Amino acid sequence: MTLNIFFLTITIKKRKLTVEEVLHDQMVEKIIEEHRDRQFTLYRPF
Secondary structure (H helix, E strand, C coil): CCCCCCCCCCCCCCCCCCHHHHHHHHHHHHHHHHHHHHHHHHCCCC
């Protein structure tokens, strides 16, 4: 009988965003919101 034991350690660290990444994320969110607004105006129920 063999007993194989495997130990694994995972470390998760929160990544700090740079100013450029934050600005990019804000721009993407703004574009997504504009597209949602446009979709709602096009597909509203009659």
